[in-house]
Amino acid sequence: MKYLNFIYYEELDSTNEEAKRNIENINDFTVLLADLQTKGKGRNNREWFSPKGENLYFTIVFKPKVEIKFLTALPIIVGYSMLKLLENIIKNKKIAIKWPNDILIEDRKIAGILIENFKERIILGIGLNVNTERFPDLKTNIPTSLKIETNTTFDRLLILKNFFKIFYINYRLFEKEKKIPKKLLKEINEKLYLKNEHVTVKFKNSIESGKVMGINEMGALVLEDNILIYAGDVKKVRRGSK
Ligand code: BTN
Numbered sequence: 454m455k456y457l458n459f460i461y462y463e464e465l466d467s468t469n470e471e472a473k474r475n476i477e478n479i480n481d482f483t484v485l486l487a488d489l490q491t492k493g494k495g496r497n498n499r500e501w502f503s504p505k506g507e508n509l510y511f512t513i514v515f516k517p518k519v520e521i522k523f524l525t526a527l528p529i530i531v532g533y534s535m536l537k538l539l540e541n542i543i544k545n546k547k548i549a550i551k552w553p554n555d556i557l558i559e560d561r562k563i564a565g566i567l568i569e570n571f572k573e574r575i576i577l578g579i580g581l582n583v584n585t586e587r588f589p590d591l592k593t594n595i596p597t598s599l600k601i602e603t604n605t606t607f608d609r610l611l612i613l614k615n616f617f618k619i620f621y622i623n624y625r626l627f628e629k630e631k632k633i634p635k636k637l638l639k640e641i642n643e644k645l646y647l648k649n650e651h652v653t654v655k656f657k658n659s660i661e662s663g664k665v666m667g668i669n670e671m672g673a674l675v676l677e678d679n680i681l682i683y684a685g686d687v688k689k690v691r692r693g694s695k
């Protein structure tokens with residue numbers, strides 16, 4: 454991954470969708486970067502707010518060297534890299550990883566990661582709110598941005614470059630060990646959102662609930678009684694609710 458090809462688009466529906474449409478013509482370790490997305494996609498068919506010229510919307514396409522069964526750890530490796538990037542920029546605020554791969558600053562989401570498997574390749578889409586000052590009104594899951602957190606306007610390309618420096622190192626470690634390296638896992642669990650809280654995890658038609666114990670080396674969420682969860686949406690159980 455030392456050398457990345459970049460393709461810049463002024464406007465796209467979604468960098469992940471463009472990667473999939475064009476998959477046959479895209480070399481490994483190509484990054485598709487858009488200044489504006491008209492249909493930015495989040496997980497579970499949610500929308501990703503993608504106004505022009507403000508934030509980072511990009512997708513990396515690659516064929517992983519590790520077997521597919523080990524890829525459950527990849528979202529955590531990406532999320533951890535984003536966390537480290539943000540820790541270098543934002544001081545004195547609590548930054549957390551919400552399993553599997555949301556990054557929150559004091560409970561507000563600043564970055565999202567959407568990983569898709571397509572034709573034996575990984576389509577790794579990342580959105581980072583950089584310079585947006587106002588988001589559409591939302592009652593829950595209120596987002597934030599680097600600008601809101603620090604009152605500073607950032608150079609997006611510099612941030613992108615720094616992200617890849619960090620991700621490259623962590624991805625190589627993961628490729629070598631085929632799991633989340635111990636040292637990283639310890640820190641990830643220290644910075645895990647909702648650790649020791651009671652949560653529900655919804656996935657398609659199923660629902661699990663229990664106390665969050667941590668993330669394991671394969672990237673699964675571990676609930677009390679060693680219940681392992683590999684996919685789903687985590688919500689905190691509010692006191693008094695059933
Ligand atoms: C989420 O938190 O729900 C995931 C958000 C992922 C957003 C990024 S922006 C670049 C790439 N293209 C998309 O349409 N989505 C991802």
